[in-house]
Amino acid sequence: MKIGILGTGDVGQTIGAKLVDIGHQVMLGSRSKVHEGASDWARQVGEGASVGTFEDAARFGELMFCCVGGAHALAVIDAAGADNLADKILIDVSNPLDFSHGFPPVLAITGTDSLGERIQAALPRTRVVKTLNTVANSVMVNPGMFGEPTALFVSANDASAKAEVIKHLNDWFGWNGVIDLGDITSARGTEAWLLLWTRLYGALGTGDFNIRLVKKSEAKPET
Amino acid sequence: MKIGILGTGDVGQTIGAKLVDIGHQVMLGSRSKVHEGASDWARQVGEGASVGTFEDAARFGELMFCCVGGAHALAVIDAAGADNLADKILIDVSNPLDFSHGFPPVLAITGTDSLGERIQAALPRTRVVKTLNTVANSVMVNPGMFGEPTALFVSANDASAKAEVIKHLNDWFGWNGVIDLGDITSARGTEAWLLLWTRLYGALGTGDFNIRLVKKSEAKPET
Secondary structure (H helix, E strand, O other), rough: OOOEEEEEHHHHHHHHHHHHHHOOEEEEEEOOOOHHHHHHHHHOOOOOOEEEHHHHHHHHHHHEEEEOOOHHHHHHHHHHHHHHHHOOOOEEOOEEEEOOOOOEEEEEOOOOOOHHHHHHHHOOOEEEEEEOOOOHHHHHHHHHHHHOOOOEEEEEHHHHHHHHHHHHHHHHOOOOOOEEEOHHHHHHHHHHHHHHHHHHHHHHOOOOEEEEEEHHHHOOOOO | OOOEEEEEOHHHHHHHHHHHHOOOOOEEEEEOOOOOHHHHHHHHHHOOEEEEEHHHHHHHHOOEEOOOOHHHHHHHHHHHHHHHHHOOEEEOOOOOEEEOOOOOOOOOOOOOOOOHHHHHHHOOOOOEEEEEEOOOOOOOHHHHHHHHOOOOEEEEEHHHHHHHHHHHHHHHOOOOEEEEOOHHHHHHHHHHHHHHHHHHHHHHOOOOOOEEEHHHOOOOOOO
C-alpha cells in the first residue's frame, strides 16, 4: 500500500521504516521539499522510502498518518490540503502537548475538545482515526517487546475506518485486542493520558512501557 | 487509629467501612451535623463508626481522607479548618471532575495546576498525599479482586508522609508496588487519567477494572 506520513520526527521515521520493512511504499512529508533528516531516513531505509512536502505526501498516500507535534498538526493538515486527504483514512498519532512550561508538558486542548476532534472537523471528508498516541514510538511498532498483550485504543466516528485500522494495527505491528473507545470525542481521554504517561516516563526512566487493562471478570477468584 | 473522612458519598462510606472492619475508629464528616446517609452508614457499620460535621471529623482524625467531589473539595477543606488539619496526613482521593457538560466529565482544573496542589496550597501545615483517585471505590479497598497486582500511584511533597501512606495502603487494603510519581504536581497526571478512565468505564461497562504497568525490562525476551 502507498502510505503518506505527515511529519519527519522520530514517530514518523519509526512508523515509516517499519511499514517499508513489511513491504509498503512510504513517503514522509515535511514543510520543505528538501529536508535533511527525512532524506537521511529515506537513504537509510532504502527502496520504498521517499520524501516530499506535506502536500506531496498527502497526494501519495492511499492511507495517511499524522505524526507531527500537536502544536503544528492543524497547520500541517492545512498545508497537506483537505482535497488531497479526502476519502482517505488519516491515522492521527499526534498529541496536543504544550512544552512552553517545560517538562512535563501540559495539554494545549482540554475541556469539551481534543486535537483529534479538531483534525476531524478540519477534514470532514477524511475518516480520522486516533490511535497509537498513548505509547512511545518504540512501542507503537513493536508491542511484542512486552511478551504479553498490552492496551491500545482507537477513537473514530466511522466504524468501517476503525475496523480497517484495527486490522492494520494487527497486521503491521502486532497489536491485539485493541479497545474501541468510541467516537472521536474519546480522543479527549487518550490525549489526557499523556499527562500521566509523561509522569510515568519520569518515574520509570524509560518510554518502553505500556499498560494492560485488568478486569475483575477476567480475574482469578478472590482470595 | 482514629481516622476522619471528609465526605459521606460512596467513596467515603466504602473506605470508612473497610477501615472500621479492620479495627480503626472512623468518623465521616458532612456539611451538617445531621446527615441521614451518614447516620445510616454508621448504624450499619456499627461500633467504631461515627458521624459529625467536617470540622468534627477533622478534629477527630489523627489521619484524614478527602473523599468529597472535586467541585466541593476546597470549600470542605475550609469548613474542616486548616488548624484542625495541621500536622496531619490528608489522603486526597478527590478528582476535579466537572459534570456540567454531562458524562463523561471534563477536568475543572488543568494546565500547571491540579486539585491536589490547590489542597496542599490551602493547607501548608498538612502533608497532602494524593492517591487512590485513579480507581473506583470498589477497587480502592479491594485490589485483590483482580488476582494479580495492579497499579496505584502516590503524589506528595513530603517523603515521610508518602512512605507512611504507602505502608497504610498495603496494610489496610492490600496494595502492593505502589508507584511514587513524585511531588504533588504529579497529581496533574493522575487527575487527568480520569478522562481516560471514564471512557474505559463506558467501553467496559464496569468500574471494576484497573491497569497494570508493563515494562520492557520485566518482559520475556522478544520473539
